[in-house]
Amino acid sequence: MNPTSFAPEHFRWTFADGVALITLDRPERKNPLTFESYAELRDTFRALVYAREVKAVVFGSRGGNFCSGGDVHEIIAPLTRMAMPELLDFTRMTGDLVKAMRACPQPIIAAVDGVCAGAGAIVAMASDLRYGSPEAKTAFLFNRVGLAGCDMGACAILPRIIGHGRASELLFFGRSFGAEEGKAWGWFNDVVPADRLDGHAMEAARRIAAGPSFANGMTKNQLNMEWNMSLETAIESEAQAQAICMQTKDFERAYQAFVAKQKPVFEGD
Numbered sequence: 001m002n003p004t005s006f007a008p009e010h011f012r013w014t015f016a017d018g019v020a021l022i023t024l025d026r027p028e029r030k031n032p033l034t035f036e037s038y039a040e041l042r043d044t045f046r047a048l049v050y051a052r053e054v055k056a057v058v059f060g061s062r063g064g065n066f067c068s069g070g071d072v073h074e075i076i077a078p079l080t081r082m083a084m085p086e087l088l089d090f091t092r093m094t095g096d097l098v099k100a101m102r103a104c105p106q107p108i109i110a111a112v113d114g115v116c117a118g119a120g121a122i123v124a125m126a127s128d129l130r131y132g133s134p135e136a137k138t139a140f141l142f143n144r145v146g147l148a149g150c151d152m153g154a155c156a157i158l159p160r161i162i163g164h165g166r167a168s169e170l171l172f173f174g175r176s177f178g179a180e181e182g183k184a185w186g187w188f189n190d191v192v193p194a195d196r197l198d199g200h201a202m203e204a205a206r207r208i209a210a211g212p213s214f215a216n217g218m219t220k221n222q223l224n225m226e227w228n229m230s231l232e233t234a235i236e237s238e239a240q241a242q243a244i245c246m247q248t249k250d251f252e253r254a255y256q257a258f259v260a261k262q263k264p265v266f267e268g269d
Helices: 035-050 074-080 084-103 120-127 143-146 155-164 166-173 179-185 194-209 213-229 231-245 249-259
Strands: 012-015 020-022 056-060 107-111 116-117 129-132 137-139
Touching: 020 035, 020 143, 020 194, 035 084, 035 213, 074 116, 084 120, 107 116, 107 120, 116 120, 129 143, 129 179, 143 166, 155 166, 213 231, 213 249
Parallel strands: 020 056, 056 107, 107 129, 116 137
Antiparallel strands: 012 020
């Protein structure tokens, strides 16, 4: 992937100063996902593993909404006519998007305005940081369409963000929650006015991009891996990860800048 020339077919992409901005581009329908956009997003996040120029990613809103989930006419209707093997291909493909988002080393920031529902809520969930506007309404509404709440890793990831009891309530009832409730629960890292949301998320992304990107990728990797580790294994894993980071030039740059009483300039190696 060349981030400066990358031109996806099914969503918007811009890249500058180490930060990639992704937005779904169907504002008249509140930005639903299609089979094609699911697959292209999955492939994009997989490719980011090897795109060192990209230091951080913002998944933004467009037209006052984040994402309304799977398109009713282009996804939901065809699913009702599929056989089990085809359905399993689809659910595995959507789960692969979450796997790709979690596996890419770049921190992902979701900037959530307006509707954030179904698979859209999952995309926000799979991000590393979430900022919302006061108008943000998030809903894991699978139960309301006759499906289980265990979709795309929700039962594994959501309780780790907001707690088991709160996750259970959202997944059993499919109700929406607002920005302030989300902030109180730890879902949103912050709530900012809609007209400042994109700028706020991009500024956070630029701060991350200016940091030690190799080390940031190691932090994200450890956050993922340590879900399934004992404390003893986690501490040993972190010891090895930190020793690797101590061999980077960024670590030496930080020391030299401290000695010179300057701010370090990290280069990601």
